[in-house]
Amino acid sequence: WHNPLSLSLAEICQVRSMDYTEQVSQVISTARFGDLIEFSYPVGYSHWGVYDEDGYILHFAVADSSESDMKKWFRHYLQKIVPLSGDILLGATQIKRQLVAEVNVPSGAQVMISNNRHSLHPSPEQEIRLRAESLLDKELPYKLFTFNCEHFATFVRYGRAVCNQIPGKDKNEECEKATKKFQSFLNG
Numbered sequence: 001w002h003n004p005l006s007l008s009l010a011e012i013c014q015v016r017s018m019d020y021t022e023q024v025s026q027v028i029s030t031a032r033f034g035d036l037i038e039f040s041y042p043v044g045y046s047h048w049g050v051y052d053e054d055g056y057i058l059h060f061a062v063a064d065s066s067e068s069d070m071k072k073w074f075r076h077y078l079q080k081i082v083p084l085s086g087d088i089l090l091g092a093t094q095i096k097r098q099l100v101a102e103v104n105v106p107s108g109a110q111v112m113i114s115n116n117r118h119s120l121h122p123s124p125e126q127e128i129r130l131r132a133e134s135l136l137d138k139e140l141p142y143k144l145f146t147f148n149c150e151h152f153a154t155f156v157r158y159g160r161a162v163c164n165q166i167p168g169k170d171k172n173e174e175c176e177k178a179t180k181k182f183q184s185f186l187n188g
Contacts, residue, residue: 038114048153061096
């Protein structure tokens with residue numbers, strides 16, 4: 001399940017010269033089910049999801065809930081300061097299926113297929129589908145360092161929850177607690 005269209009350093013430079021709409025179009029036209037999609041933010045961290053065909057991604061998103069006008073206003077304000085994470089910091093999160101083009105990202109973000117950021121081998125497609133389907137629409141707690149979007153995406157693709165953007169943590173080191181938590185949805 002290695003996508004030969006994962007980007008090399010030269011290709012990343014080419015992506016950075018495209019506008020965001022062009023990047024989304026390129027991802028949608030080349031991504032295959034199970035590919036890791038990275039939204040690289042200008043502030044130095046990334047949001048991650050798993051491609052689910054037909055222009056859709058599965059990712060951590062804000063859970064659907066009714067909230068007061070004040071909370072909606074505060075969420076909108078915080079979203080301008082800390083896109084996506086601002087939403088996540090305010091409440092429950094849910095694994096959602098959403099069009100890649102509709103994922104909320106800050107100005108200057110880059111979107112790309114990033115299957116080459118982890119030194120792991122992808123699971124067979126059937127296993128990836130089982131994990132994705134088992135987690136879709138689940139409301140889950142978001143924890144920046146121990147249970148985040150990269151943990152989710154790598155668990156779905158590889159069967160191991162890994163986050164390489166946590167400072168001071170070894171690359172490709174499995175977060176066993178996150179793996180077990182995600183795994184519990186497959187067994188329960």
